[in-house]
Amino acid sequence: xxxxxxxxGVFFVxxxxxxxxxxxxxxFLGPKRPTPTKLDTYECGLEAVGDIRVQFKVQYYLYxxxxxxxDIEVVFLYPWAxxxxxxxxxxxxxxxxxxxxxxxxxxxxxxxxxxxWV
Amino acid sequence: MTRVDIVILIVKCIVLxxxxxxxxxxxxLFERRLLARMQNRVGPNRAGPAGFLQPIADALKLFFxxxxxxxxADRRVYLISPAFAIVPALIIWxxxxxxxxxxxxxGNWLQLAEVNVGILYLLAVTSIGVxxxxxxxxxxxxxxSMLGGVRASAQVISYELALGLAVLGAVMQAQSFxxxxxxxRQTLMWNVVPQFLGFVVFIIAATAEVVRAPFDLVExxxxxxxxxxxxxxxxxxxxxxxxxxxxxxxxxxxxVTLFLGGWQFPGLQTxxxxxxxxxxxxxxxxxxxxxxxGAFLLKVMLLSFVSVWVRATLPRVRYDQLMxxxxxxxxxxxxxxxxxxxxxxxxxxxxxxxxxxAGLVIGTGILLATxxxxxxxxxxxxxxxxxx
Numbered sequence: 001x002x003x004x005x006x007x008x009g010v011f012f013v014x015x016x017x018x019x020x021x022x023x024x025x026x027x028f029l030g031p032k033r034p035t036p037t038k039l040d041t042y043e044c045g046l047e048a049v050g051d052i053r054v055q056f057k058v059q060y061y062l063y064x065x066x067x068x069x070x071d072i073e074v075v076f077l078y079p080w081a082x083x084x085x086x087x088x089x090x091x092x093x094x095x096x097x098x099x100x101x102x103x104x105x106x107x108x109x110x111x112x113x114x115x116x117w118v
Numbered sequence: 119m120t121r122v123d124i125v126i127l128i129v130k131c132i133v134l135x136x137x138x139x140x141x142x143x144x145x146x147l148f149e150r151r152l153l154a155r156m157q158n159r160v161g162p163n164r165a166g167p168a169g170f171l172q173p174i175a176d177a178l179k180l181f182f183x184x185x186x187x188x189x190x191a192d193r194r195v196y197l198i199s200p201a202f203a204i205v206p207a208l209i210i211w212x213x214x215x216x217x218x219x220x221x222x223x224x225g226n227w228l229q230l231a232e233v234n235v236g237i238l239y240l241l242a243v244t245s246i247g248v249x250x251x252x253x254x255x256x257x258x259x260x261x262x263s264m265l266g267g268v269r270a271s272a273q274v275i276s277y278e279l280a281l282g283l284a285v286l287g288a289v290m291q292a293q294s295f296x297x298x299x300x301x302x303r304q305t306l307m308w309n310v311v312p313q314f315l316g317f318v319v320f321i322i323a324a325t326a327e328v329v330r331a332p333f334d335l336v337e338x339x340x341x342x343x344x345x346x347x348x349x350x351x352x353x354x355x356x357x358x359x360x361x362x363x364x365x366x367x368x369x370x371x372x373x374v375t376l377f378l379g380g381w382q383f384p385g386l387q388t389x390x391x392x393x394x395x396x397x398x399x400x401x402x403x404x405x406x407x408x409x410x411x412g413a414f415l416l417k418v419m420l421l422s423f424v425s426v427w428v429r430a431t432l433p434r435v436r437y438d439q440l441m442x443x444x445x446x447x448x449x450x451x452x453x454x455x456x457x458x459x460x461x462x463x464x465x466x467x468x469x470x471x472x473x474x475x476a477g478l479v480i481g482t483g484i485l486l487a488t489x490x491x492x493x494x495x496x497x498x499x500x501x502x503x504x505x506x
Contacts, residue, residue, distance in 0.1 A: 002230050004231040004233045005129075005231070005233055007131075007212065007231035008126060008209070008213070008230075008231045008233065009134045009210075010128070010131055011131045011134065011135075011209055011211075011212045011230055011231070012205070012209050012212075014128075014135050014202065015135060015204070015205045015208035015209045016130065016205055018135050018204075018208065019200065019201050019204045019357050020201075021176040021207070022181070022353045022356065022357070022359070023353050023354065025181060025353070025487065026180070026183070026185055026352045026353035026354075026458055027184055027185060028179050028483060029181045030181070030182055030183055030184050030185050031182075031184050032184060032185075033184065033397070034186070036189075036423065038186055038187065039186065039187070039188055040261060041188050041189075041190050041260050041349070042188075042260055042343070042348055042349060043261065043262075043341075044245040048261075052190070052259050052261055053259075053264075054261075056265070056268055057142055057400070058274075060268055060271070060272045061368070062122075063272045063275065063276055063441065063445075064271075064272070064275060065181055066445075067275040067276065067278065067279065070279050070295075070449075071275075071278065071282070074279060074282050074286070076404070077283075077286055077456065078202075078286065078289070078295075081286050081289045081293070081501060082289065082293050082294060082295060083289045083293070084290065084293070084460060084462060085293050085464070086466060088464065089464060091462070092460055092464045093286070095230075095463065096457070097458065099453065099456070100170070102227070102453070103453060106445075106449065106450070106453075110445075111494060115441065115442070115445045115446060116438075117372060117437060117441050117442070118439035
């Protein structure tokens with residue numbers, strides 16, 4: 001069983017080496033004729049205006065925060081999902097209470113407007 | 119572990135990596151031909167018979183293209199991000215059982231690694247892929263790339279939840295994290311019947327997870343030029359392209375494994391038993407292996423066809439629609455699916471058929487109700503004409 005984790009590791013190494021071959025090959029095969037215009041940042045053919053590392057919508061962060069909360073709660077469901085058949089009714093009720101808190105958090109975030117894209 | 123085992127393992131790894139690449143190459147051709155047909159065009163058919171050499175020609179062309187690194191880009195991160203995208207896309211395949219070819223020592227030739235937490239591995243690896251896109255967008259130092267990267271991160275994490283909960287339904291059905299066991303448990307009935315709601319949620323969430331049409335806002339050409347890969351060229355661009363497609367096919371393979379019975383089909387065991395009786399153990403195993411692999415590939419191809427079909431049919435959604443669908447529709451639906459599955463399996467543990475039919479009926483009911491509630495309203499659009 002443990003050897004199977006090693007298989008995954010070996011495949012990971014193979015998967016790392018694998019993309020290196022075409023990149024190196026393209027490095028040697030492709031032409032290299034850089035010009036200042038070619039190396040410029042693309043912005044519809046015009047000169048780039050302003051800094052690129054600009055502020056963007058705070059909404060993205062809100063989604064990220066909500067994701068962290070819910071994802072951690074979902075992780076707790078996984079161990080229960082493989083054992084709930086043997087644990088029976090008590091575990092079902094316990095998990096229902098837990099799920100209720102999850103749903104409650106979702107409803108709260110929803111009503112608070114955290115899930116609105118403005 | 120003997121030396122032979124190590125050689126076999128390395129050969130398996132190389133074959134799997136090459137197979138994934140080959141699948142990618144021919145999936146692009148399949149998609150282009152099919153899209154062309156759906157749009158009343160012919161599609162690429164010049165290179166080789168029926169365009170069969172087109173992917174090879176495309177790859178060769180990209181090898182001879184100039185690899186441009188923009189001056190303002192963060193060079194090291196810019197270089198490493200294609201690898202961040204492609205490596206997770208490839209290693210997803212490690213724990214998917216592609217078929218059942220017993221090697222006589224309790225193993226399976228057609229599954230690289232059978233780990234008892236295979237599902238957790240799949241979930242972890244599929245979500246790592248977004249790092250490649252996010253840091254590519256950041257490192258390019260281009261506004262389009264940046265926006266594409268940020269959009270991708272928000273989109274992928276939003277659908278991650280629904281995806282994880284939909285997978286949870288399949289896990290609950292088998293009460294195991296092992297991919298091989300989940301397939302094994304679907305001998306009697308594929309999970310798509312008791313987990314119909316989970317299957318639908320999974321397919322939608324998986325499409326969004328691999329940022330594919332109609333959820334491809336990351337590379338919406340009309341707004342973001344090429345999205346996160348605007349500044350990439352030559353082989354680095356090809357690797358991004360490849361990671362997207364390998365991930366798409368891998369997602370379809372996961373859907374087949376979890377919901378469509380994996381490599382199983384009715385009559386497989388009878389066929390294998392008959393072959394064993396007729397020609398002996400080795401041939402019997404080979405028949406079992408090839409038949410199961412064929413069934414698996416056929417199912418994956420069917421789902422891939424659906425992916426292309428969806429791309430040809432549906433227009434791209436707006437960003438707020440995308441987020442609403444993920445958080446306000448799919449997440450509650452997948453939670454409901456978990457609850458329904460749990461209640462049915464705890465109260466009716468000994469009657470799988472009744473549970474399955476009840477699950478199917480309740481799941482379909484919930485889906486129809488959601489569709490009825492979420493249907494676009496018939497309220498009249500108010501059109502104001504502005505003079506002058």
